Amino acid sequence: MSRLSLDTLASVPAAVAKPAYDVRRVGIGIVHLGIGAFHRAQTAMFSDDALAIDQGDWGICGVSLRSADVRDRLSPQDGLYTAVEKSPAGIRRRIIGSVREVLFLSDQREHIGTRFAAAETRIVSLTITEKGYCHDPATGKLNFQHPDIVHDLAHPGEPQSAVGLLSLALDSRRGSHGGALTVLCCDNLPHNGALVRGLVLAYAEARDPVLARWIEAHASFPSTMVDRIVPATTDADIADNDAALGMHDAAPVMHEPFRQWAIEDHFVAGRPRWERVGAELVEDVAPFEAMKLRLLNGSHSAFAYLGFLAGHEYIYQVAAQPDFVTFMRRLMADEVVPTLSVPTGVDVAAYQHALVRRFANPALPHRTQQIAMDGSQKLPQRLLATVRENLNAGRSIDMLALAIAGWMRYVSGRDEAGNAIEVSDPLAEAFARIAGASGIHDGGNVEALARGLLGIRAIFGDDLPADTRFAGRVSTWLTSLFTAGAARTVAQATHSVA
Ligand code: CS2
Numbered sequence: 001m002s003r004l005s006l007d008t009l010a011s012v013p014a015a016v017a018k019p020a021y022d023v024r025r026v027g028i029g030i031v032h033l034g035i036g037a038f039h040r041a042q043t044a045m046f047s048d049d050a051l052a053i054d055q056g057d058w059g060i061c062g063v064s065l066r067s068a069d070v071r072d073r074l075s076p077q078d079g080l081y082t083a084v085e086k087s088p089a090g091i092r093r094r095i096i097g098s099v100r101e102v103l104f105l106s107d108q109r110e111h112i113g114t115r116f117a118a119a120e121t122r123i124v125s126l127t128i129t130e131k132g133y134c135h136d137p138a139t140g141k142l143n144f145q146h147p148d149i150v151h152d153l154a155h156p157g158e159p160q161s162a163v164g165l166l167s168l169a170l171d172s173r174r175g176s177h178g179g180a181l182t183v184l185c186c187d188n189l190p191h192n193g194a195l196v197r198g199l200v201l202a203y204a205e206a207r208d209p210v211l212a213r214w215i216e217a218h219a220s221f222p223s224t225m226v227d228r229i230v231p232a233t234t235d236a237d238i239a240d241n242d243a244a245l246g247m248h249d250a251a252p253v254m255h256e257p258f259r260q261w262a263i264e265d266h267f268v269a270g271r272p273r274w275e276r277v278g279a280e281l282v283e284d285v286a287p288f289e290a291m292k293l294r295l296l297n298g299s300h301s302a303f304a305y306l307g308f309l310a311g312h313e314y315i316y317q318v319a320a321q322p323d324f325v326t327f328m329r330r331l332m333a334d335e336v337v338p339t340l341s342v343p344t345g346v347d348v349a350a351y352q353h354a355l356v357r358r359f360a361n362p363a364l365p366h367r368t369q370q371i372a373m374d375g376s377q378k379l380p381q382r383l384l385a386t387v388r389e390n391l392n393a394g395r396s397i398d399m400l401a402l403a404i405a406g407w408m409r410y411v412s413g414r415d416e417a418g419n420a421i422e423v424s425d426p427l428a429e430a431f432a433r434i435a436g437a438s439g440i441h442d443g444g445n446v447e448a449l450a451r452g453l454l455g456i457r458a459i460f461g462d463d464l465p466a467d468t469r470f471a472g473r474v475s476t477w478l479t480s481l482f483t484a485g486a487a488r489t490v491a492q493a494t495h496s497v498a
Helices: 037-041 043-053 069-077 109-117 147-154 162-174 192-207 209-218 235-245 286-309 322-339 348-359 368-372 375-393 398-411 428-438 446-454 468-483 486-495
Strands: 028-033 059-064 081-087 090-096 099-104 123-126 181-185 224-227 253-255 260-264 280-282
Touching (some): 028 109, 028 162, 037 043, 037 081, 037 253, 043 059, 043 090, 109 162, 123 162, 147 162, 147 192, 162 181, 162 192, 162 209, 181 192, 192 209, 224 286, 286 368, 286 398, 286 486, 322 348, 322 398, 322 486, 375 398, 375 468, 398 428, 398 486, 446 468
Parallel strands (some): 028 059, 028 123, 059 099, 081 253
Antiparallel strands (some): 224 260
């Protein structure tokens, strides 16, 4: 079977859409850190659309920080890959051409350095997941104890972290042509631009305060809100796509029809005309971001933990359970919406309906275990910020507390049948230690588990563990999860009076 590449592109079947521009003539204007499935199905697709209206030099150099896998899959196919849209309405495929080069950090440092320093590079964007920023999730401050930051400050010319890389990139520009740069964070973090700016400045300050001042004057960090459900690609997805293409593509991505990208329009060195292809360029992204992180990602995490515990492998299976849907609707309407300042023009009731429908998409199986990963990095912005605001305003926190109890039950490390759960999280060892000390799986006590986990300040801060209303509600639900199980507890929660 032949392989997808620039040379074979013309033989891709007519039913599959192809780049509507001359891919070979596209120059690189964006370096993207973290070229995983999400970037390829979302931000790179917006850029592909923008190239189709303005053939120009906004191609992407994708960089993998941790593994050679994506580089090894995409390089032999000239960066081309299939984006497969899946929904009950059917399947649509298109070849994306905006990724013009793919590099892997440990093998290609010099090449990456050249890209960073090039005057033609005007944007460095990032999707490296929450844990990639080496920050303290509760405070948003750089974690100077993080091994990668310790390493990078000792070896600033050979950074391993994204923060170290960004700082090196900016330094190389300062030392040469002095060209400004926009750093565009596209991860699900609160105030993501301001957050990354703070991290880069804290790191630069520790290296050289003159660099920090230069960054303040020559770099911008617009915040963004990104949205599209993109589950990890499976081998079966690759085989199906190969059959449809009649050739091999080692790196297709599966996604839903929906996509949204709200971006603060603060670019210091130009940008593609993304607004012409559906992105929303706005003055302040905060209302979009809070709505998305708290409604979509908050419900997603709640479904991931409680749904997994109730025995569901995929989100669409959780969304097929009426009690879970009622739970999600109550979580959103009663406990999240009152905290939002809804962006102008958005119908928040319709937004919630759409979320339930998006989660229920059976054509795009999304594993609960995938979303359950890295809860320590996700809980603060998805659930805990909402809890805080509700506690301060004297509003209900009941459904939110159940979601957090679900996370606790999950990270205790055994499922309802007593089997081990593979907990993937930077703090997994701490969770195992706390669960072990509580003796929870040997007839131990739920209070001790709840207290131990609530004591992790990087997640809960100083305030939440001390709030008796919150701690009490969480441990009541946690007790129920251990005694009655997740399905019955969710059913009971939806029948309780708000
Ligand atoms: C998910 C998100 O993996 C997760 O934690 O909640 O990746 C989610 O699918 C996207 O943010 C949707 O935009």
